Amino acid sequence: MAFGQGMTIQFKVAFSGLGETLIMVYGGQTSLPFEGLPKGRPISLYPEDVDYLKERIPEILRIAPESYNYLQVSANGKEINRTVHGTTAEFALMRTQVPRLGGRFLNADDVAKGRKVAFIGWKVAGDLFGSGDPVGSQIIINRIPFTVIGVLQKKIQDSMYQGPDADQIYLPFYAYRQIDNRRRINQVHIQPREAAQSKLIEARVRTLLGRKNRFDPDDRYALSFWNTIEDAKEGMAIFKGIEIFLGIIGALTLLIGAVGVTNLMYALAKERTKEIGIKLAIGARRRVIVQQFFLETLFVFAKGTFWGFIVAFNIVHIIRLAPINYDSFGIEAYLLRPEFSLQIFAAYMAILGVLVFLSGIFPALRASRSNPIESLRYE
């Protein structure tokens, strides 16, 4: 059960490696003639579209432009080719760009003033600077020096467009324009105020940009969208399925556990037959015998709960200690982060408790009704 929950959570984490509740908008080509214009016109996005959309769609929480190009980057006597991006400060929040300690992502000031600063992925940092801290060092892109202000903290990311974020370099949008002066931008990132509004936002972006660029808002190809919210729904459905499956396995385990406890209580009654006989002979009333049985059951149950908790909790947390290779993660990224759920544990124990209670009462009643003579003879 813990694995099922953990997988679902890891899926969310991995997915949010790209970004949480994110809609990405790309330009395209019209496929329908509109207002006398032919089909097949290219539609591009421009920096001003960002403000245009933000002003007109109140459901948008954050929006950021992004341009990128594959460029030569050098530093520390090394030369590599990487995708370099230009964007704004809001990008960090949408795309889970968490800086390593001692650094930061681009801020609004960097963007407004076009500062020559860069935020780099951890693999870029490793490729250029080895294990040293690159913050404060210079990297040269297209002969322009940029100061590294932060390195991306390791994360698992299962969705991407220009490769994993570990390999990317981010510059303030207007600083980026100095090394890549194309006016159009590659994409726009939008984060809705509420995930449920994502489809609505898509429709409004089509309508608004359609009005501006004169294309049919129903034209599926004029703009393209990558709606992670919709993707996540599908992914979550799959993982929910796995969770339910593991839940069934859990229920079967529970059943086996219950059979075990019932058996134990039964065995206990047999084992204690002589003892019950002695107690009856020296004057124990039926209630006393039943009480004793219940206390024993309760004790077994409490002990089981205690150890069950300790064992389950520790197994889950020991597994969680296992490292995940962030540079090329596979199924282990999902399996090695099981989640210990107190609610599930409590529910499990409640069910087991009822079963234990029931399995305790019958042997107890039987034992208390037994003839003291027969119990005494029992060896």
Add this chain to the structure above:
Amino acid sequence: MIELQGITKVYKTGSQILEALRGVSLKIGRGEFISIMGPSGSGKSTLMNIIGCLDTPTAGEYVLDGDRVAGLSFDQLAAVRNRKIGFVFQNFNLLPYATTWENIELPMLFDGKNAHKRKKRISELLNAVGLYDWRDHRPSELSGGQQQRIALARALANDPPILLADEPTGNLDSRSGEEIMAILTELWKAGRTIVMVTHNDRIASYSQRIIRLLDGMVQD
């Protein structure tokens, strides 16, 4: 004290019917020391169990200390066993996981006596059987004689008027046996009614009167 009138006990196992007792009538007065003797299968254990309210007769009348036992419920019988009868078994029947102190305490717990009374009585009894220093030991750490003395102390916990002993020396060496018999004799002299099952003539000679059973009937 103990009055049996025409007691019959029939056991049925499948199609087999076994008549363990066939019309046993006897009277045991207050303060008597009686031995019940007889060969194996003569019904002496069954008789003992009926006297001890551990078993109920198939037919016949049993009056214990003025009360008819026949009409009593399971828990009422338990109360009779608890207050009026002290049992001493051949194999001691002590609770193995409990200390000697706790074993003696048990009948008083069932009777609902308070902690102060229990403590006082247990100390008294442990001193009387000379095992006070063994109060925190478990039965397995004691010799057979010591275990039987603890069992005797337990039987006396609620100060019952009647003591039933089923082969009390059967599992003991002769010296320990003598010790137990000495205690029983003392208890009898103090006014307690004692009924003992044995097939050892020497042990039976401690008693005032011997009741012999054969094939479920009292022999005169």
